[in-house]
Amino acid sequence: MSTLSFDTSKLADFVGEEELSMMQPMVTAADELLRKGTGVGAEFTDWLHLPTEYDKDEFARIKAAAKKIQSNSKVLVVIGIGGSYLGARAAIDFLNDYFNNYYGDDERDFPQVLFAGNSIAPAYLNSLIKVIGDRDFSVNIISKSGTTTEPAIAFRVFKQLLEEKYGTEGARERIFATTDAHRGSLKTLADTEGYEEFVVPDGVGGRFSVLTAVGLLPIATAGGDIDQLMAGAAAGEQTYADADLTKNPAYQYAAYRNILYRKGYTTELLINYDPTLVQFGEWWKQLQGESEGKDGKGIFPASGNFSTDLHSFGQYIQEGRRNIFETMVRVTEPVSDVVIPTMDADDGLGYLQGENMSYVNRTASEGTVLAHVDGGVPNMIVEIDKQNEFALGQMIYFFEVAVGISGYLNGINPFNQPGVEAYKRNMFGLLGKPGYEELTESLKARL
């Protein structure tokens, strides 16, 4: 069952049909590198079969842990950064009402899921502590490496708060650690303290980990149906496995991106028309940017929240430098609707009264695509039928497999992220972390 369609009809002005078919030999080669595990970074491609080959015992433990948190907590604080929070956050926003977190505890069916450790901003942390107040809470600390500074700082704070509130024993019952199976400071700490542990599998990098415990525990706690999420991803695994470009929309997406990139379209905007998809764009930006931006190459991933941003940087998209293309993610069936009220006074909207707001939103998307295409912005559309777990799972897989192919097409390793270390090294040097003494002096001299 496929719930996702991929529309490239609006590329006609930019890419000829033969250009796609001429990509086939390169796509076949990229497919082999990915599927046979002969490409660079192959040790981080276990996400390919994750939707069907996941640890079923751990999956059951995730559900049980989610139930436990739901029964004893009003808030789950998810501590993580990058791939250790973006997927869960995207999924929770996508699957819930936008203002879901604003509802009072009595109006909520599931705990609030709030995120920490995704910045080093102290005021954010203080504000988060304030919003938890005296309510019961639990913590899911997530770090694959187990050594990342941002979540480690936040965890110290929340561990202390939990221990003050519930005592050491009580706190232990409320801390869930998701990390590497064998290595890292968090693994050692979790073993020593006796926290319930979940695993980020060795062969799955952070940005590909949303369908592991990394994403699944927070998503399930927030009421998401993780069986359906995995079923949707499994549908993706099946649908997007064919090396034949004519039969594989995810591979078409990768090939078209590559064609556009070679023509000078070096920035891609992932476009949505609903605020509940904003965080999906954030997840996608890490997936694309960390996978592809290396060796002086790669499409810059950005996102656009429409029609909101049409009133901010819409001008640039329409008439600025012509190096942008757009991929719209659109949902066919609105989650809910509003009928535009009738009104006697004339506000110029009479022609729309009685119409559904979703009709106006969809029409805005159609008009925008045509305007942008006319303005020289190639457009592709990924459309899912419903905003539910199944469709999300399939869409996650679509973008994951596409970026694997896309990276190999562009001659880079899509599965490492060496460049992320540069800022960390400087930060450690400036903070005086043991082992970085020489760097400390040279950096301070440059400040």
Ligand SMILES: O=P(O)(O)OC[C@H]1O[C@H](O)[C@H](O)[C@@H](O)[C@@H]1O
């Ligand atoms: O899960 P962690 O090991 O804490 O890593 C969190 C994130 O930060 C790192 O610096 C990587 O660049 C990301 O790929 C990763 O998702």
